[in-house]
Amino acid sequence: MTAPIHGGFTYDQMQDLLNRACTAVGLDATDAELMRGQTNAVIRLASEPVVVKIARNGTNLQEVHRTVRFVRWLMDLGFPTVPLYRPEAQPLVIDGHPVTLWTYLPQPRYPVPAGAIAKPLNVLHSLSQPPVALDPLNVCAAIRHSLDSITTLRQDELDFLNNRVGSLQQALTGVTYELESAVLQGDPQHGNALHDGERAVLCDWDSVAFGQPEWDLVTIEVHCRRFGYGTRHYNQFAEAYGWDVTQWPGYPVLRDLRELRMITTNASKATHEPAKLSEVQRRIDGLRCGDLGQRWNIL
Missing domain, CATH: 3.90.1200.10 (Aminoglycoside phosphotransferase (APH), C-terminal lobe)
Incomplete structure (x- = not known):
């Protein structure tokens, strides 16, 4: 597949970025599933309960660092947030793309009311x-x-x-x-x-x-x-x-x-x-x- 998916990536580009990000933190990208692909590519790993979020090239890296620091603060407070996976290793930067990793939470079919x-x-x-x-x-x-x-x-x-x-x-x-x-x-x-x-x-x-x-x-x-x-x-x-x-x-x-x-x-x-x-x-x-x-x- 070479046509762009949502988020501005081609499938091959997204897969390459995913493989390299996972290798950097010792994860396996085999059979990963694209969950959402608008501004970012959001991918669920099959091997671990982890979601990988790959931002567009050109995304402000300083803002991504801010988000990671902010969520780490929330986690330290015990605030009800989806937690980062291995927050100390983030964000990753692969070919200019900021990458963050999050704990996957299984969801029922109905949204949060x-x-x-x-x-x-x-x-x-x-x-x-x-x-x-x-x-x-x-x-x-x-x-x-x-x-x-x-x-x-x-x-x-x-x-x-x-x-x-x-x-x-x-x-x-x-x-x-x-x-x-x-x-x-x-x-x-x-x-x-x-x-x-x-x-x-x-x-x-x-x-x-x-x-x-x-x-x-x-x-x-x-x-x-x-x-x-x-x-x-x-x-x-x-x-x-x-x-x-x-x-x-x-x-x-x-x-x-x-x-x-x-x-x-x-x-x-x-x-x-x-x-x-x-x-x-x-x-x-x-x-x-x-x-x-x-x-x-x-x-």
Whole structure:
């Protein structure tokens, strides 16, 4: 197989990187299975309960080092996170590709319910400052960065998205937060939490940042509403967390910014993953007509 898989690799490139990473830490890559391949190639080994995550060439190595140090800190605290496998050996760098290794946790067929995500997220938001410098959350800057890299949308669609982020950035100046600044997961949702026996653990710390917990909470609400989990799932989350972001006056602004971030991120990826384009354009059409209940397809 020579065609690129998601993540920008060809199969042969991915297999070579995997073999070399496994050799470096004494693991066997035979019969490994590609679990996910979007921004990163995420591969489950058959020989050991280990997941190997291979990042694109050009990924910021300093950020990967930060993520590893941060997760090691969480592990030392006993925080409910998917643990690194042999954290002292990480990250590996193979031909410019940062590689991290994680403990594989077998999963049932059903995702972690939103209510179960509340406890680890609440604990995260209560932690002290970590011994790792975290970037301050800046959603508007991230949206504009994605907009600058989009090559697949029509000009009228780009104009709409640019105007929308400008309006929301202005509206954000009038938002008064109620919760104290905290460590943020950055993208907490059903896909970034796993079952670990009877408890839920968080995973995928690439978006970890420092900022207002309201951002994490509105992400859960958006995922429940847009991806079919429904009001009951969100209400269980809000009750378990102890605070309902939808009852806060700043909710509409953060909701709209979170949804815009999700759209522009996927629009920027559509250059290399054209199958995403039709769903991105459908979401934009929904925003234009103010359809807050439009069901989104997972990309």
